[in-house]
Amino acid sequence: MFWKLFKRYFLFCGLVFNVGLLYSVYSFSHALFDGQTVPGVFFKMAGKLTAHNSTRSVGDVLMSIGNALDTPVYYWQPYDRQQWPTVGPDYASPPSIGVEPRKSFYVVNTNELIDAIHYSKPGTTIVVADGDYTLQAKRFETSNDEPTKYNPIVLKAEHPGKARLLMTSLEGLYIARPFWTITGFQFVGQCPNQNSCEHAIHVVGGAHNVQIINNEFIDFNAAVKVNGNAGMYPDDGKVLYNNFHFTKPRETIYSVTPINIDHANNWVVSHNIIRDFVKSAGNKISYGVFMKGGSNNGIIENNLVLCNSTKQRYPGSTIGISAGGGGMEDRRGGVRYQTNKLIIRNNIVFHCSDVGIYLNGGRDTLINNNTVYNTNGIDVRFEESSAMIFNNIVSGHVRVRDDAKVIAQAGNKIYPRGFFTNKEELNSLFVSPETGNFTFADSKTDLSKGASPYPLQQNEKLADFCGDDIANKQQFIGAFQNSSGCFYPTK
Known part of the structure; x- marks a missing residue:
């Protein structure tokens, strides 16, 4: 009885190996005709095969072959954000955001910030003091009032880069109205389960002419998410610097x-x-x-x-x-x-x-x-x-x-x-x-x-x-x- 099980086991392993091998040969030839390099083909096939326990051993072999042939090209020194002065945030000389209402109010803690986001009126600039703000609800919906081109709502850090919005929610700011501008913040996702921290900013429906300028977004699956809702579409937006x-x-x-x-x-x-x-x-x-x-x-x-x-x-x-x-x-x-x-x-x-x-x-x-x-x-x-x-x-x-x-x-x-x-x-x-x-x-x-x-x-x-x-x-x-x-x- 034991010997029969032993033989069946090895027959099964052989079958799996040969199926993996035949798949590899097919994929290899198909990929080469598509113009890929030989190491690239090995890496691509290995990635697919190692995703399954039954073919992982074949995938590991192909990965080894690819590594042996490859001339590696990679980023070989510590990343330095300052290397590219024409792109990314500029906290010392922030880019223009267009119209900024003179009427403003100042917030210094999380509760004040949440209230300001939810109840602010058109023609207002919300100025957020330096510091950390922990946001832990499912989402933070913006005001239901309707800003306009000349009476927008601006949410800005008092000193760009020094106000951090720490989020453990599925979504952060939920913007469903037009003419909002968000600028100068660090958005930091801190979700222990990475299926959360989906969006730092979610722009939906009638939220046209939204501007997202001069911010940093860390550890969000889709930090800026834009989509239609109920037959309305958030057109004419900007994601800059x-x-x-x-x-x-x-x-x-x-x-x-x-x-x-x-x-x-x-x-x-x-x-x-x-x-x-x-x-x-x-x-x-x-x-x-x-x-x-x-x-x-x-x-x-x-x-x-x-x-x-x-x-x-x-x-x-x-x-x-x-x-x-x-x-x-x-x-x-x-x-x-x-x-x-x-x-x-x-x-x-x-x-x-x-x-x-x-x-x-x-x-x-x-x-x-x-x-x-x-x-x-x-x-x-x-x-x-x-x-x-x-x-x-x-x-x-x-x-x-x-x-x-x-x-x-x-x-x-x-x-x-x-x-x-x-x-x-x-x-x-x-x-x-x-x-x-x-x-x-x-x-x-x-x-x-x-x-x-x-x-x-x-x-x-x-x-x-x-x-x-x-x-x-x-x-x-x-x-x-x-x-x-x-x-x-x-x-």
């Missing part, structure tokens, strides 16, 4: 996307730092920022997206910027696309285990003048996706699949990674791209050659990643024209 990051990988089954914008039109996501958004549970897929759900005319520009600032290689997929994310069925107006006429420009995206820019149902997407390093490149996918791709610097490749379309492309510099080694050919162009110093290695580098005219909109005024104005019909490739003074080397 913020810093989004996690202190460790998120062990959650829920979406990990620091900036998550659904259904809403005309949102601008600009000059933010978005980093270390690794998801270690569930499907292990995370995004830095996406728009989806039938949104129109969004802009994602001039952001620094650093998927992983550690030496650790994590299983799963980190993706920088996306039109459509993982997709959603609930789409504004019942449209087929996830986004329409989204612009992705002047961003630096690096150290992502998957692609830097991903279109999933992104119709008429303009992708121009981005610098994408140590990722799998740009992925345009599904028949609803169509893209115009100009003047990008990309390590990896531009992949078009599942009936997607590239309407036009020109002026791009594509640096394929070493097929057998994953070696980055792009390393020679910049001083230290591994650590985010994208200063040109040769000061005589001229990236105007071969570039297409920058696709400025009519009467549009715009600066590049490094803050230099872009003139009409100007030609350059990548996220900036001149790197001088743009990247401060760390000590």
Whole structure:
């Protein structure tokens, strides 16, 4: 009896091993035809196989092979926020927030803050004193009164960066009215269970023209969440000059996307730092920022997206910027696309285990003048996706699949990674791209050659990643024209 059980056990193990092996061979050949490197294919297959106890041993073998072949590229020095002076919060010289009501009142403790958020009137500035404010309810709903363009409600830290909102709730501020501005705070998620601390700010329904400017968000699954509600949509919002990051990988089954914008039109996501958004549970897929759900005319520009600032290689997929994310069925107006006429420009995206820019149902997407390093490149996918791709610097490749379309492309510099080694050919162009110093290695580098005219909109005024104005019909490739003074080397 024992011998029969013993034989059955080994037959079962052999069957599982061979199924895993056959799957690996199939996946390997399929991925190679998709243009991935050999180490990248091993890592991708290993990530899938190690997620299941029955195939984990095969996955471990493939991971070892990938590591043996790979030429590792990672962020090899301590992260230093000061290295990128043109993006993220500026507490010394805060950016403009537009209209700020003269009528104000001052709050100094948590109860006063909660009351101010809930009962404030249009045309009011709520000034929050320095210190820590512990917020522990399910959510904190804003006033039911209706602010206007010239009578907004502004919630601001008295001294930017010195008022911390410590949250253990599922959501933080729940904004369902227009013309709110939130500025100068540190939002800190302190939930022992990472399935909580979903949103620091949730913008819903009729909350159009909301501004989220010059803040820091730490340890929230989707720190800024925007979506429609009851047939109303929070259009025309802004997420500017913020810093989004996690202190460790998120062990959650829920979406990990620091900036998550659904259904809403005309949102601008600009000059933010978005980093270390690794998801270690569930499907292990995370995004830095996406728009989806039938949104129109969004802009994602001039952001620094650093998927992983550690030496650790994590299983799963980190993706920088996306039109459509993982997709959603609930789409504004019942449209087929996830986004329409989204612009992705002047961003630096690096150290992502998957692609830097991903279109999933992104119709008429303009992708121009981005610098994408140590990722799998740009992925345009599904028949609803169509893209115009100009003047990008990309390590990896531009992949078009599942009936997607590239309407036009020109002026791009594509640096394929070493097929057998994953070696980055792009390393020679910049001083230290591994650590985010994208200063040109040769000061005589001229990236105007071969570039297409920058696709400025009519009467549009715009600066590049490094803050230099872009003139009409100007030609350059990548996220900036001149790197001088743009990247401060760390000590």
